[in-house]
Amino acid sequence: MKNYLYIILLPVWIVFYLNLAAIADFLVYDLIQLEPEKHLTESIWFFIYEVPKVMLLLVLIVFAVGVIRSWFSPEKTRKALEGKSLFAGNVMASGLGILTPFCSCSAIPLFLGFVEAGIPLGVTFSFLIAAPLINEVALILLAGLFGWKVAVIYVITGLSIAVFAGFILEKLKLQRYVAEWVFSVKSNQTGVIEETFNFNDRLNAGLESVKEIVGKIWIYVLVGIAVGAGAHGYVPEDYLASIMGEGNWYAVPLAILLGIPLYSNAAGIIPIVSVLMEKGVTLGTALAFMMSVIGLSLPEIIILKKVLKWQLITIFIVVVATGITLVGFLFNLINI
Amino acid sequence: MEIKVLGTGCPKCKKLEQQVNDAVVEMGIEANIEKVEDIFKIMQYGVMRTPGLVINEKVVLSGRLPKSSELKEFLTN
Secondary structure (H helix, E strand, O other): OOOHHHHHHHHHHHHHHHHHHHHHHHHHHHHHOOOOOOOHHHHHHHHHHHHHHHHHHHHHHHHHHHHHHOOOHHHHHHHOOOOOOHHHHHHHHHHHEEEEEEEEOHHHHHHHHHHOOOOOHHHHHHHHHHHOOOOHHHHHHHHHOOHHHHHHHHHHHHHHHHHHHHHHHOOOHHHHHHHHHHOOOOOOOOOOOEEEOOOOHHHHHHHHHHHHHHHHHHHHHHHHHHHHHHHOOOOOOOOOOHOOOOOOOHHHHHHHHOOOOOOOHHHHHHHHHHHHHHOOHHHHHHHHHHHHHHOOOOOHHHHHHHOOOOOHHHHHHHHHHHHHHHHHHHHHHHHH | EEEEEEEEOOOOHHHHHHHHHHHHHHHHOOOOOEEOOOHHHHHHOOOOOOOOEEOEEEEEEEEEOHHHHHHHHHHOO
């Protein structure tokens, strides 16, 4: 895409975004002429307002993250983390986990590359926890459906889990539970040439990630908002509320336990989260469930099994699950 | 020409192998294409992001799929 097109598109984006409520009003009350203040009308209005809003936010943020990530690579991240002291290393690794392009299918080469460079195990874990757990798509969907406050707390608590879980894992001195062959890997570190990007390449990288991510998840977004719209203005049923609702301390650990074997991308899990909340599950419990599904997944555990012994995998799951449990309790307690 | 596609089996790795196969046929190049799935061997190339593309023992690309024009350029040099 030509550079000037981006400059034209931005004001168009802003005009649309600022007038979404007016557009929804026009469509619902003037064009289809639905009766105001009815549940069905409210639901339809919510849907017509939220879908373009979330889509616009998704396109913009995924684009921006795609552009920003073109400055980062696992190779650079590894270099940045080499020789960092423990706690600072954990903080940096967690932050870089969000910004470095990463796919869980590359978890092993990345793990090996980090270990070979002498990066402490706990710092490596901070990276591996943060990378899937804090996700820009989940951030936007949470903001769209539950408000920015929830989205910001999600990022802050997610980062805290990655930092502290990594720190604790390092303190436990678990090197002996890493498969022996890992330490014998010798790679040709000069093998990979750093790609040079000009500004146009970076914009293209943003466009590519919009195509790839939004192209894959738009359907989940529609379903998620449709469910949210269905719930809009209705009193929560107490179907699930009796087991997972307020006042049950075991709701959070139960949700996390249920979430581990499930695997889904961040966009796929949001519709489920909105269904759960419609059924009376509290926000903390629903968020803990979401974090458990995207942050602790069985496929990733199976991949990591190649390089880690089962003792370490178990400790890893327990530490991260404990972190998520605390976040769940915290959310339930502050009751947003 | 020795071409190696590095990848443990992620969807993009399979796609890259397919792309390379197609490009080689289309351009009529004499090439030996090998899919490297052993993580130990992949690491020896210093690649931390799959898929990786190695031509004549040199890593030309890692972590993404090439555009078809880009791939042809790799194969002609």
